[in-house]
Amino acid sequence: MKNRFKTIFLNGLLAVFVTTAVVLLQSCANGSDAEKTKDTHKEESMEEEGHEQEEIVRFSAEELKEFGIETAVAGPGKLQVHIDLTGEIVIDPDRLAHIFPRFPGIVKNVRKKIGDKVKKGEVLAIIESNESLVPYEVKSLINGTVIEMHLTLGEVVNDARHAFLIADLSHVWANLNVYQKDLPYVKIGRKATISAGYGIKEAVGVISYISPVVDEMTRTATARVVLPNPDGRWRPGLFVNATVVKEEMEVDIIVPKTALENFENQTVVFIKTDEGFKPQPVSVGRSNTYSVEIIAGLQAGQEYVSKGGFTIKAELQKSELGEGHGH
Numbered sequence: 001m002k003n004r005f006k007t008i009f010l011n012g013l014l015a016v017f018v019t020t021a022v023v024l025l026q027s028c029a030n031g032s033d034a035e036k037t038k039d040t041h042k043e044e045s046m047e048e049e050g051h052e053q054e055e056i057v058r059f060s061a062e063e064l065k066e067f068g069i070e071t072a073v074a075g076p077g078k079l080q081v082h083i084d085l086t087g088e089i090v091i092d093p094d095r096l097a098h099i100f101p102r103f104p105g106i107v108k109n110v111r112k113k114i115g116d117k118v119k120k121g122e123v124l125a126i127i128e129s130n131e132s133l134v135p136y137e138v139k140s141l142i143n144g145t146v147i148e149m150h151l152t153l154g155e156v157v158n159d160a161r162h163a164f165l166i167a168d169l170s171h172v173w174a175n176l177n178v179y180q181k182d183l184p185y186v187k188i189g190r191k192a193t194i195s196a197g198y199g200i201k202e203a204v205g206v207i208s209y210i211s212p213v214v215d216e217m218t219r220t221a222t223a224r225v226v227l228p229n230p231d232g233r234w235r236p237g238l239f240v241n242a243t244v245v246k247e248e249m250e251v252d253i254i255v256p257k258t259a260l261e262n263f264e265n266q267t268v269v270f271i272k273t274d275e276g277f278k279p280q281p282v283s284v285g286r287s288n289t290y291s292v293e294i295i296a297g298l299q300a301g302q303e304y305v306s307k308g309g310f311t312i313k314a315e316l317q318k319s320e321l322g323e324g325h326g327h
Contacts, residue, residue, distance in 0.1 A: 057315045058276035069308035071272060074298050077254035082243040082288055083185055085223070087176035089196075089238040092226075095168035097142045104158035105129045105136075107151050112164070116146045124164050125151050144168040147236075172227055172234045174205070176242050177220040185246045186210060192225050192244045196234070203227050203234070207244070243289060251285070253294040260284070260292065261309045263316065269298055270305040270312050277305060277312050 059069065109126040112118055118140045125138045148165035151157065174194050178186050188207050195202045205225040214221050225242070227234050259269050261279070268279040282297030298304065305312060 055278050055316070056273070056276040057278070057312050059312075064308075067308055067311045069311060070306050071303050072255070072259075072306040074253050074255065074294070074302045074304055075300050076250060076252050077291075079249055079251045079254055079286060079291055079293055080245050080288055081247040081249070081286060082245050083182050085176045085178060085182070085186075085192075085242045085244060087174055087223075087240050087242060089227075089234050089236050089240060090173045090175050091167050091169070091236045092171060092173055095142070095144070095171065097140070097144070097166045099124065099138060099141060099164040099166060100160055101125075101127045101138050101151075101157050101162060103127070103129045103131065103136065104156070107153055107155045107157060108135055110149075110151055110153055112146050112149070114146050114149055117144075118146060118166060119143050124149075127157060130158075138164070140164070140166055142166055142168055167236070169229055169232060169234075169236070172229050172236060174225040174227055174234075174240055174242065176207075176223040176225065176240075176244075177218065178210070178223050179220055180214070182244075183221060186221075186223050186244055190244055192223075192242045194225060194227060194240050194242050196238050196240045200233055200238075249286075251293040253298055253300060254291050255294055255298070255304065256290060256306055257287070257292050258307045259304060259309060261313050263313055269294070270309045271298070272303040272305070279313075279316070280304075 059067070063069075064071075105127040107125060108128050110124075111126075112122075112124045118124065120140055120143050122140050123137045124140055124146075126135050127138060128135045144166040145168075146164060147167045148163075150162050151164070155162070174192075176186075176192070186207065188210060190207050191204060192207055193202055193204050205227055207223050208226055209222075209224040211222040223244075255269065260282075261268055261270065263279045266279075266281045267284060269282050270277045271280045280297055283295050285293035285295040287293065
């Protein structure tokens with residue numbers, strides 16, 4: 001009997017010990033899980049903070065100058081909505097002279113060639129008359145440039161094919177093609193900006209004439225802009241592009257198109273903060289070739305990158321690849 005009670009007592013004591021040990025082990029396990037969860041949240045928080053920091057790029061004043069990064073202050077302005085036209089530079093017919101020898105004869109002397117500048121009254125060639133055998137002078141009737149000639153030394157001239165073509169190119173015409181859909185917006189007196197590609201400076205003129213009929217072949221009307229041409233850059237025959245102002249309006253926020261960048265599938269403008277430059281998503285409205293209206297995302301008075309934002313974008317993309325910012 002005594003041994004039996006001793007066995008029961010020992011078994012009970014062993015059960016209490018085992019239960020206590022299990023409870024202690026579970027408590028330790030739960031504590032470890034809690035610590036892991038805490039560490040995980042801490043790591044995630046640090047990652048979020050790090051990601052947020054990576055959205056900032058810093059540049060010194062010297063680096064801004066080196067990379068051609070320019071800033072401006074956001075604010076209101078005039079936005080011109082325009083239409084685009086194409087056309088050609090042509091000679092003003094009133095500034096063109098066809099000069100023919102008056103009498104048939106033999107060319108004794110040719111004093112000018114294509115490209116030469118001439119003045120009114122200047123001798124172009126000398127012809128010996130077939131009838132009188134007396135030489136006579138062929139003179140220019142205007143100031144201008146020789147653009148064609150059909151006379152050679154010793155040649156017999158006896159018809160209108162032998163002539164000089166003199167053009168005064170100090171002013172030329174830009175004849176623009178206007179399709180039916182654009183006719184309501186192209187009016188006499190409206191400004192037009194004429195361009196002919198790289199290396200040729202743009203010119204601004206006004207429309208002085210619009211043809212009263214539409215060409216049956218091209219289905220376009222002609223709008224004319226008279227261009228001063230003192231340096232001769234507007235050569236007849238040049239293909240040109242023109243922008244004609246269709247509408248002008250005041251907008252609350254206007255920025256140059258060079259300020260816009262695409263970053264992480266969003267249209268952004270890089271704004272300047274105390275920490276550096278960061279991307280600011282924006283919504284755009286009306287635009288033209290050079291400028292765009294910002295309808296959300298940018299406030300008046302904020303300093304933003306107006307030119308060179310692609311350099312800041314490249315720095316942010318480098319950080320995403322783990323290269324870090326170099327500034």
